[in-house]
Amino acid sequence: MSRFSRHLPPLDTLIAFEAVVRTGSFTRAAAELSLTQSAVSKQIKLLEEHLGAPLFERRARGITLTAAGSGFNAIVEPMLDSLLANVLRLKSGHGSRNVSVICTHAVAQYWLFPRLLRFNAQHPELTVNIHASNEMDERVVGNYDFGVLYGHGRWSSLQADKLFDECIYPIVSTQRALPPADSLAALQALPLIQLDASAWNCLDWPDWFAHLGVRYKAPADAVTFNQITLVFDAVMQGMGVGLGWEFMARERIASGQVRPVSEFVVHTGQADYLVHDRQRVCSPAAQVFRDWLLALN
Secondary structure, three states: OOOHHHOOHHHHHHHHHHHHHHHOOOOHHHHOOOOOOOHHHHHHHHHOOOOOOOEEEEOOOEEEEEEEHHHOOOOOOHHHHHHHHHHHHHHOOOOEEEEEEEOOOOHHHHHHHHHHHHHHHHHOOEEEEEEEEOOOHHHHHHHOOEEEEEEEEOOEEEEEEEEEEEEEEEEEEEEEEEEEOHHHHHOOOEEEEEEEOOOOOOOOOHHHHHHOOOOOOOOOOOEEEEHHHHHHHHHHHHOOEEEEEEEHHHHHHHHHOOOEOOOOEEEEEEEEEEEEOOOOOOHHHHHHHHHHHHHOO
C-alpha cells in the first residue's frame, strides 16, 4: 500500500467537505454534487473518522466549522484549486484557443459570467474556463492565465489592471415594503441580514457602519450567512436588508428586482483587478480576452 492511500482520505470526501464549507449547508452541497444529503453526510463522517477529529458543529441554525475544520479547510481548498487548475490546463493543452480565469464566486456569478456570454458571441473560436473560489490569493493566480483579485492593486508578482472600484450600499427586494431609512439609526432598526465575514476579506455590517463613523452590533438572533452570494440571494427572496456590492446589485436594480434602501454609500478605496503573472507572456487567446474585458471599462 502506498503512503498516499495509507494516510490520505478518499478524494470524494475532500470534494464533499469543500462543497459543504463553501455552500454552508449539507443540503446545498448535496444538490451541487448531485448526491443525496445522506450521502454527503456519510462522506463527511468518513472524513472525520479518517482524521480522528470533528470538522463541523451541527446547530439548530445550521453548521459551523470547528477549529480543526477551519484549519483543514485552509489546506484543502487551495489544494483542490491547484489540482483542478492543472488538470484543466493539461486537458486543454493550454493551447491558443483556451483561457483560464480564477475569481470569487460572487464575481464569477454576478459580474464575469454575463460578460462572458457576450465575449463568447463575439469570439466563438475561443474557450474561457472560469474557476470560482473564495480561497484565492497572489500565489494561486499563477496557476491560471488570469485572476480577478480584490485589494489595493499592488502585488509583487502580478500585473494588475483595475476592473471596478468597491462600492457598497444597503439593498432590499422591491417586493419587501420597508419604511424609508433617512438616517443611520433608522437603517439599523431595519431587519439587516448579517454577513459572517470572519473567513473572508470583506466588509460586514459593523465594518460598513464604522466607515460612516457609527458603531453597530448585530442582534443575537439576526439572520446570518457566511457568503456574499447567500446574502444576496436572501435579499432577492425578501428576507430583509443586505449589503449590496455595486458590481452585483447594479443590473438587479436596473431590472427592478432590488432597490437601495437609503442614500448612504461606502467607497472603501479597494477595487477588483484583472491580474496575471508578470513573468509569463500572455498567449494570443489570453491577450484577446484581456483586451476585450478591459475595453468594457
